[in-house]
Amino acid sequence: MKKNTNLIVVVPCHNGDFPLAEQLIAWIGELDGKLPFPILIAVDQTVDMNRVVPLFEAAKAIFEHARAIPLQILAGGWKPNAMFLASSKYVMENYECPFLWLEPDCVPLKSGWLADINEAYQKTPLRFMGAVVEQSGQKGLPAKHLTGCSVYPNDAYVDFERIAEVNSGRAAWDIGGGEKIVTASQNTTLIQHFWGSQDKPPVFVETRTVDAPENHVMLDFIKPNAVLFHRSKDGNLLAILRKNKPKQTPPKTPSQTKTLE
16 A cells, blocks of 8 residues: 555554543644544444543544444454454555554654654655564564554555464464564654563653662653653553643534544
């Protein structure tokens, strides 16, 4: 698929991270007001639609075009992979543009973040773009992999659906893709990824004490060129950024309606 089309933002969410999705959309509005990009909100079908409608309306006030869809995820599969595959297939079948997989625990860092990512992707000749992570010796992980919160070509579904580890749920799609995807991936400093460990995601604090846990970090942990950070599970990073942001009037949210398009 040609790249001379603005990317679409895909925000996947389920009951567990729905509050983070609400915070993310509100923060995007505070940063940029109005964006000339479309957004697709891909929601696990178990989420109450009464919660989805206000989120959709907030997104519609910010993005050029907004759509919200329920994902029918079959029981027994690994939900993150199933959501990615279903969403990427929907993009391929309904849009003609690449997409940014923006999970609710991502945090845009400054105004213009999406335009910067879109411009960088347009310039790279490679199909994928994001943070390429290297690791040494950790069992079960590839030497390099493209992190999940990245920019994907319109037909990425074809690439990942063919990978047995991804389709079966034996590995997350970014890990399962491993070297197969890395060779076609542009590493970018615009997206900073720090997953931490299973029970210790990064926690941002305004000041760090001498006896602070190792996963406590301050804003200087963020690299100078980064415009998007992943992951922040507790909302602390967003709260600190909001506290330090010059005050401005947030965009108005239109009244709630029942249509989702």
